[in-house]
Amino acid sequence: MNTKYLDLLAQKYDSEEKVVTEIINLKAILNLPKGTEHFVSDLHGEYQAFQHVLRNGSGRVKEKIRDLFEEEMSGKELDEFATLVFYPEEKIKLIKNGFDNNEELEMWYTCTIDRMIKLISYASSKYTRSKLRKALPTQFVYIIEELLYKTDDITNKESYYKKIVQQIISLGQADKLISGLAYATQKLVVDHLHVVGDIYDRGPEPDKIMETLIHYPSVDIQWGNHDVLWIGAFAGSKVCLANILRICARYNNLEIIEDAYGINLRPLLNLAEKYYGDHAAFRPKIHTDDKPSDHEQLQITKMHQAIAMIQFKLESSIIKRRPYFNMSERLLLEKVDYDREEITLHGNTYPLVNPCFSTIDPEDPNRLLEEEEQVIEKLLFSIQHSEKLARHMKFLMKKGSLYLKYNGNLLIHGCIPVDEEGNMEKMTIEDKSYAGRELLDIFEHYLRHSFANPKETDDLATDMVWYLWTGQYSSLFGKREMTTFERYFISDKATHKERKNPYYYLREDEEVCRKILAEFDLNPDQGHIINGHTPVKEIEGENPIKAGGKMVVIDGGFSKAYQSTTGIAGYTLLYNSFGMQLVAHKRFNSKEEVLRDGTDVLSVKRLVDKELERKKVLETNVGEELLQEIYILNSLMEYKYMK
Numbered sequence: 001m002n003t004k005y006l007d008l009l010a011q012k013y014d015s016e017e018k019v020v021t022e023i024i025n026l027k028a029i030l031n032l033p034k035g036t037e038h039f040v041s042d043l044h045g046e047y048q049a050f051q052h053v054l055r056n057g058s059g060r061v062k063e064k065i066r067d068l069f070e071e072e073m074s075g076k077e078l079d080e081f082a083t084l085v086f087y088p089e090e091k092i093k094l095i096k097n098g099f100d101n102n103e104e105l106e107m108w109y110t111c112t113i114d115r116m117i118k119l120i121s122y123a124s125s126k127y128t129r130s131k132l133r134k135a136l137p138t139q140f141v142y143i144i145e146e147l148l149y150k151t152d153d154i155t156n157k158e159s160y161y162k163k164i165v166q167q168i169i170s171l172g173q174a175d176k177l178i179s180g181l182a183y184a185t186q187k188l189v190v191d192h193l194h195v196v197g198d199i200y201d202r203g204p205e206p207d208k209i210m211e212t213l214i215h216y217p218s219v220d221i222q223w224g225n226h227d228v229l230w231i232g233a234f235a236g237s238k239v240c241l242a243n244i245l246r247i248c249a250r251y252n253n254l255e256i257i258e259d260a261y262g263i264n265l266r267p268l269l270n271l272a273e274k275y276y277g278d279h280a281a282f283r284p285k286i287h288t289d290d291k292p293s294d295h296e297q298l299q300i301t302k303m304h305q306a307i308a309m310i311q312f313k314l315e316s317s318i319i320k321r322r323p324y325f326n327m328s329e330r331l332l333l334e335k336v337d338y339d340r341e342e343i344t345l346h347g348n349t350y351p352l353v354n355p356c357f358s359t360i361d362p363e364d365p366n367r368l369l370e371e372e373e374q375v376i377e378k379l380l381f382s383i384q385h386s387e388k389l390a391r392h393m394k395f396l397m398k399k400g401s402l403y404l405k406y407n408g409n410l411l412i413h414g415c416i417p418v419d420e421e422g423n424m425e426k427m428t429i430e431d432k433s434y435a436g437r438e439l440l441d442i443f444e445h446y447l448r449h450s451f452a453n454p455k456e457t458d459d460l461a462t463d464m465v466w467y468l469w470t471g472q473y474s475s476l477f478g479k480r481e482m483t484t485f486e487r488y489f490i491s492d493k494a495t496h497k498e499r500k501n502p503y504y505y506l507r508e509d510e511e512v513c514r515k516i517l518a519e520f521d522l523n524p525d526q527g528h529i530i531n532g533h534t535p536v537k538e539i540e541g542e543n544p545i546k547a548g549g550k551m552v553v554i555d556g557g558f559s560k561a562y563q564s565t566t567g568i569a570g571y572t573l574l575y576n577s578f579g580m581q582l583v584a585h586k587r588f589n590s591k592e593e594v595l596r597d598g599t600d601v602l603s604v605k606r607l608v609d610k611e612l613e614r615k616k617v618l619e620t621n622v623g624e625e626l627l628q629e630i631y632i633l634n635s636l637m638e639y640k641y642m643k
């Protein structure tokens with residue numbers, strides 16, 4: 001090993017004892033049970049529901065409370081206590097309002113602090129003391145450690161502990177201590193979070209989800225098709241930008257653009273006012289209680305049309321300059337008969353419902369008007385200069401990837417494009433052909449290149465980000481076509497169908513899943529594919545666990561817009577030292593409801609896999625890293641201290 005490196009390391013470990021202590025510490029960690037991994041996907045801007053799932057650790061918090069207190073507490077009390085751990089500040093306020101005098105309150109404090117200490121002690125039992133310390137609220141570390149390491153049999157210490165608790169109460173610190181303990185418990189029940197794509201679009205608060213993730217101690221992200229659309233917009237793709245604006249308009253979420261990210265939509269509104277009127281197909285979908293005024297709705301409807309038409313025009317130029325995207329069928333503006341208001345697709349002619357083509361020159365339908373060009377330029381400038389968006393996108397790049405191999409499993413948002421026989425589909429890019437893992441790697445390479453070169457707006461890398469959103473062989477989309485145009489302008493529903501890659505039915509087949517795992521150098525006997533992206537229709541009896549347990553699809557639809565199709569409000573997956581558990585979540589309405597009714601919205605758990613022996617850190621990705629560290633420390637020991 002390079003001695004310079006070891007000399008440098010010796011500055012940190014400047015005594016034999018320090019090296020020895022660290023080696024012993026790391027070896028001890030290797031033998032602890034593996035930490036709990038928490039998988040979520042398709043959050044689609046639903047910040048409140050996501051918060052709830054994080055706070056309850058997909059049921060882990062409640063489970064621990066039940067284990068500890070089932071004997072001494074009623075069902076209602078267990079619920080109340082769980083709610084206190086999820087939303088401590090709010091719940092404490094509610095509980096305090098219910099007391100008539102100070103004595104009752106003090107009794108409640110004493111009992112609650114005691115229970116919280118027991119809970120945190122139990123929740124941290126598989127971790128080192130140092131990890132627990134890091135999770136604790138800093139101002140109370142000393143006090144909590146004193147309370148934690150009390151054992152009941154040392155009765156003569158009892159009065160000492162009582163004194164501590166009384167002091168905390170009389171100094172007015174009890175609320176803060178209880179809240180701190182609650183948050184620490186939340187941190188301890190889950191060790192690592194995986195977000196299997198689609199943080200953005202459809203729901204109202206993706207920016208808040210990003211903030212939460214940025215502050216989350218241990219997280220990775222597998223990009224979803226909607227996430228790469230945002231990355232693409234920030235990286236200079238005008239067509240990705242048009243798409244995110246169109247989707248925000250469609251779902252009545254333009255606040256995300258204007259208020260959360262500070263982008264001025266005035267130029268778009270001016271253009272929209274000039275060329276467009278009301279249009280049923282472009283009215284925003286309203287899911288919230290705070291309905292925009294009629295005037296606002298009309299403005300959104302107009303902007304929605306303006307940006308959709310810009311999108312369709314921009315798409316055509318990419319399709320033309322990238323023949324190997326194989327998308328010439330999607331040159332729709334050229335297929336329209338503007339006099340007759342008809343379009344011919346696959347040999348069938350359909351009337352166009354309410355066309356709004358006033359910015360289109362039938363002789364050159366793909367050409368942007370100068371005004372349209374200026375609008376999209378201005379919007380691109382603002383998007384690329386939004387400080388907050390820059391922070392969020394950089395984080396997505398830092399923690400994200402197209403796929404992830406983690407503890408033997410393959411995490412991927414969409415699919416691995418395959419043919420009907422289950423062979424990896426090939427895509428030729430600039431005369432070179434790619435399939436399977438290589439295809440995903442080259443996609444990721446282009447995406448990173450585009451992000452690193454935001455001034456380039458029409459190069460291959462930037463176009464490729466759009467391909468990831470909508471291309472036939474994109475691992476994030478995986479459908480033959482996206483029929484956005486048809487849904488706006490053609491009433492015949494048959495034209496709205498998006499043909500899926502065979503992956504989406506072949507993934508039921510264990511052999512296909514094994515082949516995919518092998519393609520990624522994973523052990524097919526032990527690994528699983530964890531997928532998001534396609535809502536599992538529990539309502540119709542669809543099972544999220546497929547291919548004999550090799551495939552788990554966890555998109556149950558956090559997205560409110562999809563809950564009527566799925567019948568639930570999302571799946572999450574937990575993978576701890578005992579195995580994997582799938583958790584189905586019932587619809588989450590509001591934090592207020594949970595606080596009021598004390599009920600949790602979780603339901604059934606299904607066992608995906610049960611480890612025969614409890615899995616240790618040694619057998620995980622983290623374990624591999626620790627082994628390397630131990631190896632280096634041993635080298636240091638030999639080089640510096642054992643001569």
Ligand SMILES: O=P(O)(O)OC[C@H]1O[C@](O)(COP(=O)(O)O)[C@@H](O)[C@@H]1O
Pocket residue numbers: 198225226250479482483484498533534
């Ligand atoms: O929500 P909308 O506007 O109906 O959009 C539907 C589009 O979203 C997609 O389903 C992709 O989004 P998801 O990844 O959320 O499924 C496309 O296949 C489809 O064209």
Ligand SMILES: [Mn+2]
Pocket residue numbers: 198224225226413532533534
């Ligand atoms: Mn998706």
